[in-house]
Amino acid sequence: MALFGKKKGLVGLDIGSSAIKAVELKSGGKGGAEWQLVNIGVESLPPEAIVDGAIMDSGAVIDAIQRVFSANKIKTGDVGTSVSGNAVIVKKISLPQMSPEELAESIHWEAEQYIPFDIQDVAIDYEVIEGSGAGGNMDVLLVAVKKDKVADYTSAISQAGKSCAIVDVDVFSLQNCYEVNYGVDPGRVVGLLNVGASIMNINILKGSTSIFNRDIAVGGNQYTDAIQKDLNLSFDQAEALKKGGRVEGASPESLHPILQAVSENIALEIQKTFDFFKATSSEDRIDRIFLSGGTSKVHGLRDLLADRFDAGVEILNPFNSITYNPRDFDPDFIAEIGPSAAIAVGLACRKVGDR
Numbered sequence: 001m002a003l004f005g006k007k008k009g010l011v012g013l014d015i016g017s018s019a020i021k022a023v024e025l026k027s028g029g030k031g032g033a034e035w036q037l038v039n040i041g042v043e044s045l046p047p048e049a050i051v052d053g054a055i056m057d058s059g060a061v062i063d064a065i066q067r068v069f070s071a072n073k074i075k076t077g078d079v080g081t082s083v084s085g086n087a088v089i090v091k092k093i094s095l096p097q098m099s100p101e102e103l104a105e106s107i108h109w110e111a112e113q114y115i116p117f118d119i120q121d122v123a124i125d126y127e128v129i130e131g132s133g134a135g136g137n138m139d140v141l142l143v144a145v146k147k148d149k150v151a152d153y154t155s156a157i158s159q160a161g162k163s164c165a166i167v168d169v170d171v172f173s174l175q176n177c178y179e180v181n182y183g184v185d186p187g188r189v190v191g192l193l194n195v196g197a198s199i200m201n202i203n204i205l206k207g208s209t210s211i212f213n214r215d216i217a218v219g220g221n222q223y224t225d226a227i228q229k230d231l232n233l234s235f236d237q238a239e240a241l242k243k244g245g246r247v248e249g250a251s252p253e254s255l256h257p258i259l260q261a262v263s264e265n266i267a268l269e270i271q272k273t274f275d276f277f278k279a280t281s282s283e284d285r286i287d288r289i290f291l292s293g294g295t296s297k298v299h300g301l302r303d304l305l306a307d308r309f310d311a312g313v314e315i316l317n318p319f320n321s322i323t324y325n326p327r328d329f330d331p332d333f334i335a336e337i338g339p340s341a342a343i344a345v346g347l348a349c350r351k352v353g354d355r
């Protein structure tokens with residue numbers, strides 16, 4: 001309970017497989033902005049620390065969490081984090097109209113038939129979709145996350161000396177980031193794509209409602225793998241080359257077709273998902289696509305997607321409506337890390353006690 005009705009702020013901590021991102025905001029910025037940046041930091045992780053969304057080397061993760069706090073002098077110890085991938089199930093289910101109390105009582109039983117895991121093994125959360133449902137029914141957004149996954153992430157956080165106040169789901173943190181920065185347009189259908197190192201989060205919104213979401217195991221690692229194999233380089237060399245750096249013996253001309261082929265593959269995955277969405281939803285269009293995640297910076301990816309899809313493709317700027325003091329933060333640095341900070345920014349806008 002908050003004594004003065006003021007909820008405590010928290011640090012948005014996105015534990016990605018390639019890097020940990022931390023963002024701290026405070027409410028109220030210049031020119032009536034809702035949020036202002038207090039702190040931001042990134043610490044990279046060795047590629048084998050988190051594999052397929054599972055923490056394999058907890059020591060490396062704990063170290064990186066501690067480093068991101070100490071290197072950026074972050075004092076706040078409460079954090080919000082999020083999980084994604086195949087340990088997360090999000091489903092819209094239709095239930096008969098019932099009171100919140102009845103729903104709270106029956107949700108576990110109802111959930112059982114929709115969750116492909118043992119109900120004992122998952123943590124469940126849900127939200128009634130306002131104004132939804134037909135014929136005496138109501139739509140409920142059901143979210144189930146494997147408990148052991150949550151435990152792995154929260155225990156790394158507590159072993160790093162921080163306290164985990166919120167565990168969210170990547171697609172919803174991404175949505176929160178989008179809404180804070182771009183607002184909500186009730187009629188507009190927006191596709192949010194966050195392409196990280198190993199996972200692509202997809203969330204299709206209509207107004208403020210997530211009408212379709214999915215995580216797909218594709219991302220920046222596929223570019224790096226392909227470069228490594230085709231050009232016979234180490235992981236670090238391939239990463240550097242992918243990011244536009246120079247590597248002895250590798251020409252930019254040899255890089256281009258490799259990037260192109262992987263981007264084609266990612267576009268195909270997106271196409272399949274959009275086709276499925278259109279076939280199963282009452283919406284048949286997507287008005288605009290917002291691209292984020294570190295992989296949004298791969299040369300040519302945005303252009304290729306813009307070419308494939310009718311909806312315009314825009315790079316999501318997590319600091320579109322969040323102000324910062326350019327004396328404290330170098331605008332070039334903010335622009336550089338922006339794309340990979342979307343999830344952490346979405347988390348940082350939550351308050352302790354939110355659900």
Ligand SMILES: Nc1ncnc2c1ncn2[C@@H]1O[C@H](COP(=O)(O)OP(=O)(O)OP(=O)(O)O)[C@@H](O)[C@H]1O
Nearest residue numbers: 016017018019196197198199220293294295297340
């Ligand atoms: N300038 C760049 N050009 C190309 N790729 C880049 C660039 N900067 C970062 N990346 C890639 O972006 C990816 C990291 O993005 P991000 O931080 O969003 O992922 P993550 O959250 O660590 O991973 P995941 O969520 O998939 O576990 C890496 O694959 C990295 O190589």
Ligand SMILES: [Mg+2]
Nearest residue numbers: 016017196343
């Ligand atoms: Mg990520």
